[in-house]
Amino acid sequence: MASISMIGKLTALLSQAFVSCGLDPRHSRVIISDRPDLGQFQCNGALAAAKALKKNPRAIAEAVIAALPDREIFSDISIAGAGFINLTITDEFLASHMREMTGDGRLGCLKSSQPKNVIVDFGGPNVAKPMHVGHLRSTIIGDCLQRLFRFMGDNVTSDIHLGDWGLQMGMLICELKRRQPELPYFDASHAGPYPGESPVTIDDLEEMYPVASARCKGDENEMEAARAATAELQQGRPGYRALWGHFVAVSVSALKSDFGRLGVSFDLWRGESYYNDRLAGMIEGLKAGGHAQVSEGAIVVPVSSPSDKKEIPPLILEKSEGGYLYGTTDLATIEERTGEFHADLVLYVVDKRQHLHFEQVFRAAKIVSFARNAELEHIAFGTMNGTDGKPFKTRAGGVMKLKDLIAMVTENALERMRENRIAEDFDESERQSIARQVGIATLKFADLGNHRTSDYVFDVANFSRFEGRTGPYLLYTAVRIKSILRRASDEGLVPGPILAPTVPAERELMLNLCWLPEKIRNATAERAPNYLCDFIYTLAQVFSRFYQQCHILREEDPAVQSSWLALLQLCLRELELVLSLLGMEIPERM
């Protein structure tokens, strides 16, 4: 039988008391105390209940306390101020809860009662465009969410949803044609086959795209040509399809390497193009069903509603000159996800500036009955700005490539190791591996630590800092625990039953270890990785305090020492779990 969290146990007791007083048990929620000087836990429900019933809050609090069962687990129950109920549990009850957590493979975290089919759509890189720092947020937030939902027991499918079918493909085709018109891909009379070797490398593509994009922006004729090429590609012109295949293959191989460096993986590597064959039929069906109509020469699905505060433009499925848009493929993707994958929940981890687009797509999906019963959710995140407050650019004015950013933080970590003369006697491959893990942790924590929806300032200096509230601090804490456990094991010391705490720092550590299940649940419910960051950083701080005050290996009382070893194991398991949910790897030593 799965164990219940401390908060869960206490709330259940308060809930019983509320019910027996004839009060709404919704108000019985127990939370971590804001006033540790007055109690370890608090319940503010008496105030809310009193407000609803227009009664005296202190009287209600007193009645609730009087009705509270299992009072022997509390060392103090009191009412303060307007009617706050403050609770402190006995050290023995706290220790018994620790022992219970130790015996539970999931550390007290229940799985969701009804597992859902969840699709997480994130990353969203475009073919030919290099991964830059702007892709970092979607990638690591999305990855954290897929890990969280998987941990909660849901059936998760992650999909990169590659941008491989839009206008940029037409631009690239035109750009290459300008440079190498003699290639067979451009000869409409060429009967095939086409060369198996790509005419371009990833570096070529990354160089060509900005040039092509600027040219089209500046010249309407070039833009027309790019649109025409895009339409021809989408309609299946063989030479263009062959060329496009090379573009995609070359890009995907580079992307796999970038995502691999970050430790992020996807179940599906589908792109917009995957849905191309069903687009024409889908549009025909929607026209026949009366959902799609012609407007200003384009085929659209109107999505506005009379209750809107502002006019919501229709979702355009087909441009007036032919050719599909990303809204078209998005709609087809929803039909596939709710149909073939039976998705209950689809999360789109995309920049918040695209909110209107998702509003249009989600409404359209509902109107045309593609959404079925699935919840479609735009997991919006804020812009990453430079220190000047504007979207981040390098000094050269370009965007910083993710590959370069990762190389930079890894190099900074190595530099730090040299400065502090750490790991000098480790072999080179281990040093490299530690630097990579530290660098990635720095990067991910600096990003995930901020609330998802807020814009934040990206300062390269932040990724060179390894002190204070950073990823490396968390790794360091876990590594120190591992080190102690290793030494203890070498000395033949074994963990034993966790005993009641003997010093305040130890009690604080135990209390913080109790919060885990609620923190994970809240992070999942709010889709907010920063809740995990807050929790794990505080836990690491509390552990460090305990570590400073209590010398584990030098402890003379063997029962206390083995209790502490067990406590360390438990703390390490929480660190390992949360860091893995955040997508960080812990070295054996650092």
Add this chain to the structure above:
RNA sequence: GCGCCUGUAGCUCAGUCGGAUAGAGCAACUGCCUUCUAAGCAGUGGGUCGGGGGUUCGAUUCCCUCCAGGCGCGCCA
């Protein structure tokens, strides 16, 4: 013009259905390494929570208004 978002310590940010004395890191200053890793620990100073109203026993949190900034608004993604 309309809509959405943001404004919290010098800087970067938390603050989880309204709750008690608003937190952390960095920066500044003071201590702690013959003792389990100092990427650490202990401590000091630093705030009219953008301004003003309102609801409430109670507002950083909810409502209104003003100021400042950002973003979005039919054939790009």
